[in-house]
Amino acid sequence: MPGWVAAGPEGIPAYTLARAGAAMNAAFARRLAAVGLRPHTFSVLVHLAREPALTxxxxxxxxxxxxxxxxSLLHGLADAGWVERPSGARxxxxxxxxxxxxxxxxxxxxGPVLAELGRPEAMGxxxxxxxxxxxxxERVLAAVDTTDRPRRTP
Structure with a gap:
């Protein structure tokens, strides 16, 4: 058996990072749910707040x-009255x-929910x-991000 298997995955930084990411995703979703939002809903609203018109x-x-x-997501957001999409386009x-x-x-x-979640003390x-x-x-993201979105340099 390889040594890293015998020692357990806790010694692998990528494993710990994945676990921390999953825990933070769950906390993020719980906190957003308290104000009636979901993570993808929140992300759409943020993008539209930053750029007033996106397809x-x-x-x-x-x-x-x-x-x-x-x-499907936008249909729900439009039904909630949070976004508008013109109809009748060709x-x-x-x-x-x-x-x-x-x-x-x-x-x-x-805002207040995320401010609380982002406090250093809330993350220990x-x-x-x-x-x-x-x-x-940010460095890890720059190294492993393979999407075609713009990368920020640290």
Whole structure:
């Protein structure tokens, strides 16, 4: 048996990072649920708040979702009144999705929840450790990210 198997996966940094990511994803989802949002919903609202008009295809690429999944998600967001999508567009015509005032309100409600989750103490870290962790995670992302979205340089 290889030594790393006998020692257990806890000694493998990538394994620990994956476990920490899964735990943080679960905490992120729980906190967003408290204000009526889900992670993908939150991400769509953030993208639309930053860029006032994006197509469904652009959003799907940014969130690494299929166009069909994005269409379904946007349908739910439109039903909730958080986004608007013009109807009656012709084939090949650009159809922009826009954030509504209600969508901005929903996004604003997430602010305090995310601020609490992002506090270094909530992650068991000091402010200095949180800064170091953030810088290291950015480096890991730059090294392993194979999507075609723009990369930030540390």
């Amino acid at each position: 469904s295809a652009e959003l799907a690429r940014r969130l690494a979702m299929t166009p069909q999944s994005m269409s 084939r090949g015509q650009r159809i922009d999705v826009r954030l509504t005032p209600a969508g901005r309100q929903a996004l604003a409600a997430a 870290l000091t402010a200095e450790e949180a800064g170091t962790l953030h810088a290291l995670l």
